[in-house]
Amino acid sequence: xxxxxxxxxxxxxxxxxxxxxxxxxxxxxxxxxxxxxxxxxxxxxxxxxxxxxxxxxxxxxxxxxxxxxxxxxxxxxxxxxxxxxxxxxxxxxxxxxxxxxxxxxxxxxxxxxxxxxxxxxxxxxxxxxxxxxxxxxxxxxxxxxxxxxxxxxxxxxxxxxxxxxxxxxxxxxxxxxxxxxxxxxxxxxxxxxxxxxxxxxxxxxxxxxxxxxxxxxxxxxxxxxxxxxxxxxxxxxxxxxxxxxxxxxxxxxxxxxxxxxxxxxxxxxxxxxxxxxxxxxxxxxxxxxxxxxxxxxxxxxxxxxxxxxxxxxxxxxxxxxxxxxxxxxxxxxxxxxxxxxxxxxxxxxxxxx
Amino acid sequence: xxxxxxxxxxxxxxxxxxxxxxxxxxxxxxxxxxxxxxxxxxxxxxxxxxxxxxxxxxxxxxxxxxxxxxxxxxxxxxxxxxxxxxxxxxxxxxxxxxxxxxxxxxxxxxxxxxxxxxxxxxxxxxxxxxxxxxxxxxxxxxxxxxxxxxxxxxxxxxxxxxxxxxxxxxxxxxxxxxxxxxxxxxxxxxxxxxxxxxxxxxxxxxxxxxxxxxxxxxxxxxxxxxxxxxxxxxxxxxxxxxxxxxxxxxxxxxxxxxxxxxxxxxxxxxxxxxxxxxxxxxxxxxxxxxxxxxxxxxxxxxxxxxxx
Numbered sequence: 170x171x172x173x174x175x176x177x178x179x180x181x182x183x184x185x186x187x188x189x190x191x192x193x194x195x196x197x198x199x200x201x202x203x204x205x206x207x208x209x210x211x212x213x214x215x216x217x218x219x220x221x222x223x224x225x226x227x228x229x230x231x232x233x234x235x236x237x238x239x240x241x242x243x244x245x246x247x248x249x250x251x252x253x254x255x256x257x258x259x260x261x262x263x264x265x266x267x268x269x270x271x272x273x274x275x276x277x278x279x280x281x282x283x284x285x286x287x288x289x290x291x292x293x294x295x296x297x298x299x300x301x302x303x304x305x306x307x308x309x310x311x312x313x314x315x316x317x318x319x320x321x322x323x324x325x326x327x328x329x330x331x332x333x334x335x336x337x338x339x340x341x342x343x344x345x346x347x348x349x350x351x352x353x354x355x356x357x358x359x360x361x362x363x364x365x366x367x368x369x370x371x372x373x374x375x376x377x378x379x380x381x382x383x384x385x386x387x388x389x390x391x392x393x394x395x396x397x398x399x400x401x402x403x404x405x406x407x408x409x410x411x412x413x414x415x416x417x418x419x420x421x422x423x424x425x426x427x428x429x430x431x432x433x434x435x436x437x438x439x440x441x442x443x444x445x446x447x448x449x450x451x452x453x454x455x456x457x458x459x460x461x462x463x464x465x466x467x468x469x470x471x472x473x474x475x476x477x478x479x480x481x482x483x484x485x486x487x488x489x490x491x492x493x494x495x496x497x498x499x500x501x502x503x504x505x506x507x508x509x510x511x512x513x514x515x516x517x518x519x520x521x522x
Numbered sequence: 523x524x525x526x527x528x529x530x531x532x533x534x535x536x537x538x539x540x541x542x543x544x545x546x547x548x549x550x551x552x553x554x555x556x557x558x559x560x561x562x563x564x565x566x567x568x569x570x571x572x573x574x575x576x577x578x579x580x581x582x583x584x585x586x587x588x589x590x591x592x593x594x595x596x597x598x599x600x601x602x603x604x605x606x607x608x609x610x611x612x613x614x615x616x617x618x619x620x621x622x623x624x625x626x627x628x629x630x631x632x633x634x635x636x637x638x639x640x641x642x643x644x645x646x647x648x649x650x651x652x653x654x655x656x657x658x659x660x661x662x663x664x665x666x667x668x669x670x671x672x673x674x675x676x677x678x679x680x681x682x683x684x685x686x687x688x689x690x691x692x693x694x695x696x697x698x699x700x701x702x703x704x705x706x707x708x709x710x711x712x713x714x715x716x717x718x719x720x721x722x723x724x725x726x727x728x729x730x731x732x733x734x735x736x737x738x739x740x741x742x743x744x745x746x747x748x749x750x751x752x753x754x755x756x757x758x759x760x761x762x763x764x765x766x767x768x769x770x771x772x773x774x775x776x777x778x779x780x781x782x783x784x785x786x787x788x789x790x791x792x793x794x795x796x797x798x799x800x801x802x803x804x805x806x807x808x809x810x811x812x813x814x815x816x817x818x819x820x821x822x823x824x825x826x827x828x829x830x
Contacts, residue, residue, distance in 0.1 A: 227727055258729060258730040263728065266721060266728075285731065289729065289731060289735070
């Protein structure tokens with residue numbers, strides 16, 4: 170069996186607030202294999218982004234990882250000092266954020282921002298293109314480092330489809346469109362050839378036409394560089410475009426996980442079914458939108474049983490009392506629900522493909 | 523904003539000329555916004571004039587500013603009876619040419635202003651960055667120091683320090699820096715508090731940047747325009763303080779000419795020879811006003827949030 174790029178086990182990230190402990194991520198386990206794309210789906214506040222930030226070691230205060238392990242290429246990241254995490258961030262694992270308008274520094278030229286990651290990791294032993302630890306002896310002023318970073322950055326801009334890359338290096342972010350800026354962010358993230366790319370809603374802030382381009386670009390670069398992608402989104406359209414497997418999260422827990430096909434066509438958890446049913450359909454006015462009633466419960470006051478029981482159409486007293494565990498119901502398809510047998514298998518309603 | 527950024531030459535790429543042209547373009551852009559404010563342009567012109575006066579003093583001053591002539595004491599300005607073009611603004615109680623002394627006096631004011639602001643801004647910006655970025659106890663400590671310093675009246679603190687250290691140029695610079703760093707510190711801290719929550723800081727962290735990198739390379743460029751504005755405006759204040767200290771005999775020591783000490787000397791003869799103190803006083807007024815106008819113009823032109 171292949172060694173997974175990322176192996177997360179029983180990850181728990183809690184926020185210790187004045188109103189109580191918020192279980193943002195509560196016992197999440199999953200694996201990501203080389204070249205694979207795993208989609209993480211769920212409503213706002215279900216712990217998707219916190220899972221990604223936990224992996225990067227960037228959980229904001231007052232939150233922290235309280236249990237579990239995160240193995241990146243076999244190396245456990247939990248409890249690692251920030252110094253060592255810094256070495257891995259940007260070089261072994263990289264992240265793309267939602268809004269390219271705010272994630273680029275407005276007063277720095279694009280070139281400086283794209284070369285940043287390479288300059289930081291050049292010579293720290295994590296970037297394959299760089300030399301080793303004592304390289305600064307041969308290059309005390311960092312001129313070589315700068316030149317290599319610059320050349321690599323131009324190459325990356327070219328790769329993400331930015332026309333006239335060496336001229337664009339001197340532009341400021343505000344001189345570019347949203348799609349261009351997200352391309353820049355992707356160039357920054359992939360500049361050190363990371364094994365793992367965490368994409369937190371990379372297309373949410375973009376126009377629909379640009380979205381398709383960006384997804385296309387991500388797929389192409391993934392094939393080229395063999396990067397594994399953890400794609401966080403609430404958009405099943407994006408999931409069906411890019412993902413091999415899907416993980417559905419609710420209130421900090423994984424409720425259903427499986428191959429793309431199984432999740433889209435034969436979802437078994439009532440929440441997944443609800444999410445899929447709430448997608449609007451083009452050109453079908455007679456079809457009524459079916460939103461999931463209610464909202465995600467307050468994370469510091471979760472019911473003792475299944476956290477979805479407050480909104481679940483098939484829940485009973487047993488659901489409210491006992492938390493369900495993930496069970497494999499067909500190969501690689503896991504569901505955490507007591508009512509799997511009872512719940513009607515929703516077939517074929519699927520997704521706009 | 524763009525104009526404030528240094529144009530960094532990147533090696534390994536041809537097209538240095540293009541980069542230069544781009545820098546020039548953003549500078550022109552800045553100038554276009556700046557010149558809309560007529561008063562600021564006037565202020566800038568005044569400041570340039572005063573700087574030129576200080577730099578070119580040995581060549582443009584008609585007389586030696588320290589040369590006393592007891593046969594020409596209390597000569598009035600040229601337009602009054604008994605005045606002559608030889609001493610356009612008259613002479614003082616020792617027969618020294620007042621115009622020459624004002625021209626030379628610009629040096630003292632400008633040097634003190636520049637040195638104090640340079641040191642104070644460096645210290646203040648560093649402290650503000652550390653304070654705002656790390657927060658917590660470090661922030662609390664630095665801000666308490668700031669509060670303590672703020673609770674002293676500026677002049678009283680400076681006088682007290684000068685009394686301990688003794689008068690003189692370098693002691694005056696020290697005494698002024700002692701409190702002057704507080705202003706850039708508070709301004710920078712406030713801006714850092716806002717800037718550090720921006721997403722680009724998190725993005726920088728996500729590529730492996732450390733605290734120092736984030737503070738100096740990511741946040742500092744974002745607060746630089748306010749630093750420039752504050753520094754400019756504070757130069758005027760420091761020049762006033764220098765004049766006050768020299769007026770009190772604690773600053774620039776005679777016979778070196780300084781506007782403050784000239785005003786002090788003129789005070790004694792205000793009823794017999796008003797021109798002794800009035801002209802250096804006017805020099806202080808015009809310079810401080812010019813710097814303030816320039817500073818406010820810079821603020822409007824540099825701050826992108828105020829709109830085009």
